[in-house]
Amino acid sequence: MVLIRADANREIGAGHLMRCLSVAKALEAFGETVRFVTADHAPDALIRQNGFRSICMECSWDDLASERETLQCIIEQYKPRLLIIDSYQVTAAYFQALSGVVKTAYLDDLNCACWDVDYLINYNIFASSYDYTQYRDTRTKLLRMPYYAPLREEFRDLPKHETKRQVTDLLVSAGGSDPAQVTERMICEICPLWETIQFHFVAGALNPRIMQIKEKAKERTNVVLHINERNMSALMQKCDLAVSAAGFTLYELCACGTPAVVYSLAENQRIAAREFEACGLMVDVGDCRANENFWLALRQALESLIKDAEQRAKLSERMQRVVDGMGAVRIAQELVSTATVKSQ
Numbered sequence: 001m002v003l004i005r006a007d008a009n010r011e012i013g014a015g016h017l018m019r020c021l022s023v024a025k026a027l028e029a030f031g032e033t034v035r036f037v038t039a040d041h042a043p044d045a046l047i048r049q050n051g052f053r054s055i056c057m058e059c060s061w062d063d064l065a066s067e068r069e070t071l072q073c074i075i076e077q078y079k080p081r082l083l084i085i086d087s088y089q090v091t092a093a094y095f096q097a098l099s100g101v102v103k104t105a106y107l108d109d110l111n112c113a114c115w116d117v118d119y120l121i122n123y124n125i126f127a128s129s130y131d132y133t134q135y136r137d138t139r140t141k142l143l144r145m146p147y148y149a150p151l152r153e154e155f156r157d158l159p160k161h162e163t164k165r166q167v168t169d170l171l172v173s174a175g176g177s178d179p180a181q182v183t184e185r186m187i188c189e190i191c192p193l194w195e196t197i198q199f200h201f202v203a204g205a206l207n208p209r210i211m212q213i214k215e216k217a218k219e220r221t222n223v224v225l226h227i228n229e230r231n232m233s234a235l236m237q238k239c240d241l242a243v244s245a246a247g248f249t250l251y252e253l254c255a256c257g258t259p260a261v262v263y264s265l266a267e268n269q270r271i272a273a274r275e276f277e278a279c280g281l282m283v284d285v286g287d288c289r290a291n292e293n294f295w296l297a298l299r300q301a302l303e304s305l306i307k308d309a310e311q312r313a314k315l316s317e318r319m320q321r322v323v324d325g326m327g328a329v330r331i332a333q334e335l336v337s338t339a340t341v342k343s344q
């Protein structure tokens with residue numbers, strides 16, 4: 001058995017849980033039994049919808065120190081061969097308490113410490129800019145770069161994206177909870193500028209303003225609202241262009257080859273947005289929070305890409321070269337391997 005410790009809620013969105021679900025399904029395909037461990041019941045429905053069971057610790061998602069005793073009891077009861085952790089709230093003491101009790105794997109975006117774990121996974125495009133030499137003489141095995149981006153099965157081995165001369169469909173993804181309310185402003189300020197383009201807005205289950213968004217969407221004939229979209233890869237492939245927050249969705253867009261304008265709405269997203277642009281994969285228009293130039297920059301970026309099919313084609317080709325959708329399988333292969341973990 002493999003246990004996965006992850007949460008999802010309105011404060012942190014669903015990104016941590018979604019990428020863990022991809023890894024869970026890949027592990028299941030290798031014959032592993034997987035169960036999730038959560039702080040509260042917020043992610044229960046999403047976990048069940050994906051065919052997995054969960055264990056709720058009835059604790060605070062942002063205080064992992066308070067859960068250590070409960071988690072250790074769960075480990076003792078289920079005796080997993082591996083515990084996967086995906087949370088920004090981890091501490092050195094948290095991992096030290098688990099060391100020697102169970103093998104651990106950590107999905108790390110930040111590289112803010114040298115963690116005492118058996119596997120460290122950083123699939124982010126900016127992982128190469130981090131200094132991981134501190135792991136050289138440790139037991140930790142490093143799995144880095146978009147080669148390991150844990151996408152869902154629907155994003156594997158997709159065909160080359162078709163670049164049309166005319167943009168007819170545009171995807172907008174503002175993250176699971178959209179705290180900056182980008183969705184509403186896009187509907188009001190951007191959609192009226194291109195009446196002939198169909199804007200496909202993806203809204204997550206954790207968005208607290210879903211009713212208001214539905215009302216706004218009714219006001220525009222060129223707006224389509226997708227709530228809890230079940231076939232995201234098909235929708236992305238259908239669209240000629242995308243606007244997206246700099247979260248996990250960017251790797252899905254890469255696998256689909258859908259050219260994108262990217263923005264950040266949290267500190268941890270800024271480095272990703274900048275790196276995607278630096279690598280010539282997407283157009284970064286900056287942080288949407290308290291930035292008076294953001295909406296002008298977004299409009300100008302869209303105008304440029306809508307007019308330039310050749311540039312969209314170049315971006316699309318580069319994107320699909322970087323991400324092929326097989327990352328979750330590669331992670332699962334590493335984690336279920338019985339080979340001795342070598343230090344790096």
